[in-house]
Amino acid sequence: MDKKTVANIAYLSRLKLNSDNEEKITSDLENIIKFVDQLDDVNVENIAPLTSPLEKTAKTRSDEVTAKNRKDVFLERAPKSNEDYFLVPRVVE
Amino acid sequence: MSIQYKTIAELRSMLDSKAISSKEIVEETYKLIDENNDLNAFITLNKEAAIAKSIEIENSPVKSALHGIPIAQKDLFCTKNLRTTCGSNILSNFIPPYSATVIENLENAGCISVGKTNMDEFAMGSSNETSFFGGVRNPWGQNLVPGGSSGGSASAVAAGLVPAATGTDTGGSIRQPASLCGITGLKPTYGRISRWGMIAFASSLDQAGPMARTAEDCAIMLNEMCSHDAKDTTSLSEDVPNFTKDLDSSIKGLKIGIVKEFDMSQLDTDVVSVFEESKKHYESLGAEFIEVSLPNISLSVPAYYVVAPAECSSNLSRFDGVKFGHRSKDPINLEELYIKTRSEGFGDEVKRRILIGSYVLSAGFYDAYYKKAQQVRRLIKNDFDSAFKKVDVIMSPTTRGAAFETGSKGSDPIQMYLEDLFTIPANLAGLPAMSLPNGMVNNKPIGLQLIGNFLDEKKILQVAHSFQKSTDWHLKTPKGTKLS
Numbered sequence: 039m040d041k042k043t044v045a046n047i048a049y050l051s052r053l054k055l056n057s058d059n060e061e062k063i064t065s066d067l068e069n070i071i072k073f074v075d076q077l078d079d080v081n082v083e084n085i086a087p088l089t090s091p092l093e094k095t096a097k098t099r100s101d102e103v104t105a106k107n108r109k110d111v112f113l114e115r116a117p118k119s120n121e122d123y124f125l126v127p128r129v130v131e
Numbered sequence: 132m133s134i135q136y137k138t139i140a141e142l143r144s145m146l147d148s149k150a151i152s153s154k155e156i157v158e159e160t161y162k163l164i165d166e167n168n169d170l171n172a173f174i175t176l177n178k179e180a181a182i183a184k185s186i187e188i189e190n191s192p193v194k195s196a197l198h199g200i201p202i203a204q205k206d207l208f209c210t211k212n213l214r215t216t217c218g219s220n221i222l223s224n225f226i227p228p229y230s231a232t233v234i235e236n237l238e239n240a241g242c243i244s245v246g247k248t249n250m251d252e253f254a255m256g257s258s259n260e261t262s263f264f265g266g267v268r269n270p271w272g273q274n275l276v277p278g279g280s281s282g283g284s285a286s287a288v289a290a291g292l293v294p295a296a297t298g299t300d301t302g303g304s305i306r307q308p309a310s311l312c313g314i315t316g317l318k319p320t321y322g323r324i325s326r327w328g329m330i331a332f333a334s335s336l337d338q339a340g341p342m343a344r345t346a347e348d349c350a351i352m353l354n355e356m357c358s359h360d361a362k363d364t365t366s367l368s369e370d371v372p373n374f375t376k377d378l379d380s381s382i383k384g385l386k387i388g389i390v391k392e393f394d395m396s397q398l399d400t401d402v403v404s405v406f407e408e409s410k411k412h413y414e415s416l417g418a419e420f421i422e423v424s425l426p427n428i429s430l431s432v433p434a435y436y437v438v439a440p441a442e443c444s445s446n447l448s449r450f451d452g453v454k455f456g457h458r459s460k461d462p463i464n465l466e467e468l469y470i471k472t473r474s475e476g477f478g479d480e481v482k483r484r485i486l487i488g489s490y491v492l493s494a495g496f497y498d499a500y501y502k503k504a505q506q507v508r509r510l511i512k513n514d515f516d517s518a519f520k521k522v523d524v525i526m527s528p529t530t531r532g533a534a535f536e537t538g539s540k541g542s543d544p545i546q547m548y549l550e551d552l553f554t555i556p557a558n559l560a561g562l563p564a565m566s567l568p569n570g571m572v573n574n575k576p577i578g579l580q581l582i583g584n585f586l587d588e589k590k591i592l593q594v595a596h597s598f599q600k601s602t603d604w605h606l607k608t609p610k611g612t613k614l615s
Contacts, residue, residue: 043490085510090321108228
């Protein structure tokens, strides 16, 4: 775990580290990864991954529209919106 | 009439005998909250709506044991038209347009939500020190942490401000603060309580549950909290039993498992002697102890710190400043909007976990970390499956020690992660588990953990209740022992 790797995963996470915490976070991440590296020594041959404790197929429901259109309620919570859309800085020049 | 430290069951009989009205209880609750403001247990209060509801339901038929009872809600549950922050700056202005299913269930049962409790940011922490809204004080000591992440809920119940509160538990966030604050808390089986409207941290581990003074009150809460919910695909459709029925059943002949691999020599001797005393007490009630082996249990914390951050990095990608919550001022383009918003909005612990998650999920590392951790997760679950063929419940201390001082874990995150050594395994396996007060160490409470088999909440509640009927640890308060 070096500064370059941290810069890359920070970009993937859309986070910017500032100079005050960059070094501390880099060394924390290094220690945490070292800690989880204990898993390396475990033999997991032929063991299927457990993604959820339930291991059940999700139940399906009938394909009917149940949600009401509450556009106004959601748009009014946005930091910036007009009558129909969430507004963000211009993407296409 | 003081209602401080009263249980739900006690308030229920006061309401039924008309010794007090729901409005009086709610007004008294706000007085208690105000007098104990220094605990910083609440982020947002719901005073006007709570008092209005207490008046409104006064003359309506009693719907459940919770009718007219004040409850505090962890600030991780969406509450319609009531600010919901998850302890984070990024949601510091968020007012949900809907309530979580579990909140609706409780409110439909007649309970009165008095406010939203403080918590570690996005439930990531074991001391409540990561909250954007400041740490919570444990009522048992001036500089003591309440544990986390449900620290505000635990502190509010321990200080007797409310009889019960909701919490959530991803790696111990109900049980660890329950232990450190001297209250009773239960994490149900994964899927028992709908996660719809809970702000997600790690979706395959998160589970809501009750925090209260007694196992009986946890059972009362659980009766109303559980339901099948079509809006949550992981919500179980199994019948929900009546958790308060047969609570008094004898535990004679009960087989309690003690985990061979839990290394007690690493714990304070005081913690070990409290645990040994509890074993003797259970023996006197007719229980039998059997050693069980969970050979992979020591891998729980490392496996958790791959699975939970991976799921967190994915879940928290939704906080981008576009649709709700905090947005950074004057970004030059869309990418900067995301980056600045998230960097300003999240605290250091949340950033750390997102970064670990992005790392273990990134190309080339996925198999070595994420897949491997999930394989280890299965080994841990298999260990529990074998153990529960021999025993009815598994017992351990909940925590390695009693409440610690603010800032005392230093700046090494792994020291804090190890706080959840005993609690994380039940989350990985999806099993129900609870913590109940079982002694004091240096005048601070400490808890006993009971882990049940899949869907066996009723059993662990009975086992906890039998202990509380014959001991008084759950009656201890920071102001002395309460008369039962």
